[in-house]
Amino acid sequence: MSSLFATLGTAGNALDVLQQAIGVVQNNVTNATTPGYVTQTLQLAARPFDVEGNLSGGVESTGVQSSRDQYAEQSVWTANQQSGYASQQSASLNQLQQIFDVTGQSGIPGALSTLYSAFSAWSSSPSNATAQQSVLTAAQGVSVAFSQTFSQAQQINSDNNQELTSSVSQLNQYTSQIATLNGEIRTSPGNDAGLQAQLYNTLEEVSNLAPVTVNIQSDGTATVLLGGQSPLVQGVTQNNITLNYTQPANPTYPNATPSAQLLTPQGQDVTSLVTQGTIGAGLTFANTTMPALLGSGSQQGSLNQLAQGVADTVNNLLTNGQISAGPPAVPGVPLFTYSAAAPTGIASSLAVSSTITGSQLAAINPGAGVANGNATALANLATKPDTNLNNLSFSQFYGAVAADVGQQASTASRNASATSAALNQAQSLRAQVSGVSLNQQATQLLQFQESYQASAQLITTINTITQSLLSVMQQAG
């Protein structure tokens, strides 16, 4: 008779197990849209069953299994690093390219063109006061155009630096969260799907910021390495990364904007490890893209190069010319001034000489003895190759700089769409592998419901049988 009661016990136990299974389904369904959450499955196993050996069988749970796929997570992180880099780079470059005029009618090319035209008009009537004044006004326009473009570029640079600062502090915040989560995971019993979801969600956020390698330890904690080398999180220990601005050793241009670097708490420079993620893009922009325009410790910057080229060439022609053939001959004076002490700030310091007047513009070319020879030479600068600017004319040099930024922006924009598509693909692959499928959960719920009802019915039936057995005993008694 013991087996009849054992069967009753087994059926009762099955109800408990099925309740757990329904609980897991409930948790899955309610967390279907929770970031980082993956489908959990209660593992069911049949108990040993032997009629003769009095083993009554039944069902038991062998624990909750997570459907997390490390490979799918890893590909999302990799795609996220690339997408973070490309989209950040595309956004910055897109902003940067807006400061470059492509019509030739405004900005630096427009101002240069106006200056050439003023030189040309002045060359046809060199002693005309209005024509002379136009040259001074146009030169003023050139200096304003350079300093405006320079300050716009500086603004974009400083915006980028601010974003970089906030991205680095976000990274530190996330890694500190991971360290805290690691601590909770160590002490929590079993595989807490909620903690795991938080951990993986944070890891995904980190991968958008910087290239990290994640190793999951046997105790479930995550070790996060920056660029695969420098530890950000190890167990409950977190290493804060600091953003620092510094000049290289023995800079050619000591007054230039310093370059950005990332330091570990031990003071180790890990800048070169950060080649992906939004922080990687911020570093590339701050240390490569902007210095090419604004200058750095090791280069003058194309805007400064162009500003100096224009000023030097114009001044050189004017000072070699004559204001009056005399006798006595009056040599020309420079039109532009700039701070030669700061070669990386010439685009900003370029100005029209405060002492020059219209009548002091040297129109005479003393060599050829032509009264407007110098003025004509100045007007011809429009197309004249400049030896200091790779034998390009000013407008060509500017065009090359703008085209370079445009090319970078165009490539970055293409990369941004490509990597964003790759990220979407990786995410959707991961969702297929480990995401919560409501239909699947619904079918499971139906199955468990039926099993539950059947088991309950079983108990009722066995109970009836037991009752009838008991009544037989009573009658016999």
Next chain:
Amino acid sequence: MLAGLDAYTSTFLSALNTTENRINTANEQLSSGYRVNQPSDDPGAIEAILGYQSQIDQVTQTQSNLSQATTMSNVADSALSTASNMLNQLSSIATEGASSTSSATQNASLGQQVQGILKQLVSVANTSFNGSYVFGGDDPTTQPYTFNWSVPGGVVQNNTASVTVAVTNSDGDSLVIPPQTAQQIFDARNADGSVAASNIFQNVYALGQALQSNNQAGIQAAASSITTSIVQLGQATTASGVTLNWLQQSSSSATSKLTSLQSQLSGLRDADAAQAATDLQTAETAQQAAIAAHGTLTNLKSLFSYFG
């Protein structure tokens, strides 16, 4: 199938974003008329676009220089023809004065006329346009001559500047404009600085003096000198004609160059409006379709919807 709704949503959003970018691009092209609105639109074309624009600005300024030079040359040319009329008038006066019927009194009065004509010739030499002396050479702000009958030659030279200011045309050729100064036209000198035989001022002065003093031999000589001067002025007029011709050719060459540059620039920079309009239409349809499709997707039900 509602698995991983988030991944689908982000794919949808990214596709929507791409479509919106296409709409923006088409819109920008239509509103600006340009295909290249920022460097990334066609990095390879930037240098050429800026180059063409710079050349267009240069040619436009050259046109304006040429047109100013043309106006000035026209003023100079008409001054020369006024001078030419005066010399012809002087020639008749000389003939009249040299004739045996002309009395001393009549000749003195003719001398007065000549004196007046010299004064007018000086004012022709001093012709100004827009505040500059047309025949002032490289020093257009100094009046070339002052009339003064009481000094030998009847004129005082104030401006000894030569003329070197050259106008450059869009082909890079240049020409000194106007070709001659007042001294070269009216006050011709020999290489050693002495008065040349064809010197207009000198010959007119000599005629006036001879008439006033009724010096028959002088009148005869002056009459023949005036003829030399007429030839001299004729050369100046020819030079002026050559200049005007050059200016006209340069101007038409600049215009055709400008047209060609503008069409090259337009080919490189301008948007294909029809294409942009079609693109806009297509992108808008795609956007609406995507939104509608996503709307249906969110209406999808899971099995749960059919539970009791």
